[in-house]
Amino acid sequence: MTQRRINPEAIQELERIVGREQVLTDPTELRLYEYDGSVETGRPDCVVFPANKGEVVAIARWANRHGVPMVGRGAGTGLSGGALAREGGVQVVFSRMNHILAIDYENRRAVVEPGVVNMDLSRAVAHAGLHYAPDPSSQKACTIGGNVAENAGGPHTLRYGVTTNHVVALEVVLPDGELVRIGGAAPDPTGYDLVGLFVGSEGTLGLVVEATVKLTRLPETVKTLLAVFETADDATETVAALTAGGITPAACEMMDGWTIRIVESWIHAGLPTDAGALLLIEVDGAREAAEEQAAAMTEICGRNRAREVRVARDEREREALWKGRKNAFGALGRVAPDSYVQDGVIPRTRLPEALRRIGEIGRKHGFEVGNVFHAGDGNLHPMLCFDSREPGQFERVIETAREIITLCIEMGGTITGEHGVGMEKDRLMPLLFSEADLTLMRCVREAFNPLGLLNPGKVLPSGKGCGEIRVLSTMSQAGRAESGGTAGRSSGKSQP
């Protein structure tokens, strides 16, 4: 990967925008920004910490003037390399823009800066019986801006929906420095659903400098159940039965036996170490609704050979049950120097078969696969533990991951349910999307990000530029060739 060098005069200009202490250029400091939660790396040439949207506008204009790539970054918890500077350039870190700007309790809306930590927003509104519903496992650290970029999910999105279902308006800085508001706090904005396009665009269309999100009422009652099974098959069949039975819990998480034992040895949450799998199921709503659903869940678990169903009696027990789930990836990280969590989705009816085949793929390559995942929506997170110092292991892990993802696609699923494509899976996109699909997406990217300066090398694999395809697919050549030429030239820049 070619690293761009930014000349000292340009750095001084940048320092004049945000202040000298808000720009990092020292190689040892930059190293900290080379990583996120993924297995990828990408070192920026400099890091800048804007204080407000005006500074972000100025930074974007600066980057344009100097032809410097830009990448937005929140807390760096992303799992697909979305916030890494794949082609160098400037990393725009939003940690100073971490203010909740407004809370409208009556209309259940909040306006936040992108650097606000997900859980801080929920905490800030809890006293009014509200919360911000999307709850990625990293919610204690991850930011709303990053959530918007990745369209983050989480355990409770099964009932409450993912980020895109909760974001109603955004203020974005386009790569040329234009500041635009899209969507609206009020429902049903006229025009195209640009918010729907931006959420999950992985920072390739604009930098979010303000988000207006929905706040959701906290349920009156929450019931948390832990169902213990002798085999993984019994657990996955229970999930299929729940889904087919039309019962949607608030969350339905699964952990396989291998993972249970590792997690328990570290967390000591009282998990059954001799079990084949467990399901952590949560139902919520009005007291009567939660009780009714909890009874239905217990019944279905029993019918599918659960050997035990524990129900948390209070908040402390509930937290204990969740503790194992929330710290599972951390625990798995302890069994080997490196770990690589996958993120595929399959139709829920095929869960039993999928888990069996993923285990087989892992064993074939010499890896034990740990499974802790959002079973209720078929969102698998197979975890591969490995040692990158051992020659050939990293390559084998990548091949294993590729086979797992290919399996998800074969089953009618997708390559990422909530972690994003980033720089991890751009090369896998052609397995899911045709060249025509990808070209159209590139054209959309070019419309917003014409010079390819914003988060280059992410989401879409390199391929045909937009100008080329327009000329090919429309029969009138005359007017198009010229504009196509411009687009074609610029697209070359964005592709590594």
Add this chain to the structure above:
Amino acid sequence: MSAIGEKLLGTLTGIAGEENTSVNAPDIARYVVDGLAPQVVVRPGSAEEIAEIFRLCAADKLAVIPAGSGTKLRMGGPPTRYDVALVLTRMARVHAYDAGDLTLSVGPGARLADLATLLEKQRQFLPLAVPFAAKATIGGTVASGIDSPLRQGYGTTRDFLLGAEFVTGTATIAKSGGRVVKNVAGYDLHKLFIGSLGTLGVLTRLNFKTFPLPESSRMFLVSFAGASGALDLVERIVRSPIEPSSLDILSPSLAQLFGGRAPSTDPGLAPIDSWLPSPEWVVAAGFGGGSAALQQRVADEMARMAAEAKASGTVLLDDKKRPAFWGQLREAVPLLLDASPGATILRIGVLPKCMGEIFTAAQSSAERHGLPLAILARAAGAIYAAFLPEKVDEDTLGRLALAANEMSEAAAAAPGFSSILYCPAQLKGKTTVWGRERADLGLMRKVKQVFDPEGILSPGRFVGGI
């Protein structure tokens, strides 16, 4: 027929077959949009045929307006050009229905009524209780962005459309999203199609999340002397632990319309006047499913909150009456269209707390301009304000234009959005359909430029003349 029409007919016949291409007068008349008639009506059978048609249209700069059953062709701005009516009713296939996974993949021409029958066999449904339900197609429902009372409990189309395949104005067959319930791979291009009125492309396959059908349904009607009581109750319900699947406010005049006659779109619906508290404001709160204990809790909470909001009466509709009321609520838009030859229905979106202001603004506009008014408002903040003049003449059109403009300003001030959902075609020259211009219109034009650079798709019908 013009020379270009002859040539076009020949080429389209070559693509879609003679039996699916028509220039006969009744067919043409069916697809007139705001007074503009197409030269040819074509009913393609596949995405490939549509791509071929678009290639032809792009080359000859011909304008295409897609249609399903034609129930929403009156929506949007007046088209600037119109050559081909692209009717998608043949593309009604159910491509996949995985009841166990609660996912469905269908062609755009599938009728909602047929889908409902299919899904009901598995005790499932799509939460789209939209108007013109007997005829409306799924493609038209999505492309029009029409909402339904069920948005309170299930969200709007963007919350359960998982992915789609479509043909763009560049004759590209492309897709986005997927068929599973969770997916973040690539851009969610399909979301752009929701409410786009056929200006970006034609949906050729739509993937949805389906939902379990509640085992039972109940509807409470709570009446109030004034709108403020109704708004107060809605706010209390939204803050309470009980979760209605629908929550709407009817103005007294709309409640009266419900009692008057069945909508022309569903003549079988029984009139409901004898048990509708009228002429008063009515809050209609629908609940689905639940154990006996939960149902009792809902009834208790409703009674408590109705008393606190000083309601004048509450009716719990029984199983015989509820479907009739539900039908009227679903068909409220056609019912309003039936009620006046010049029915002008505004669709306004504001934050819930601003609904009262919009009611007041609509009432003063109605009084000022001597126009009868009916209002339907959903708790989420989506308001249908209908001006219902007795006749359509120049004077009336002038008054309607003033009222529509006033509403557009009131919505913008709230702040919120406003557009004209339905109105007489003649009104479209006198006021803008899409309300105040948006700050992000430039970005929308960029999107349009990507999907339809030659401007062949529904030109002029969308926001800002897109």
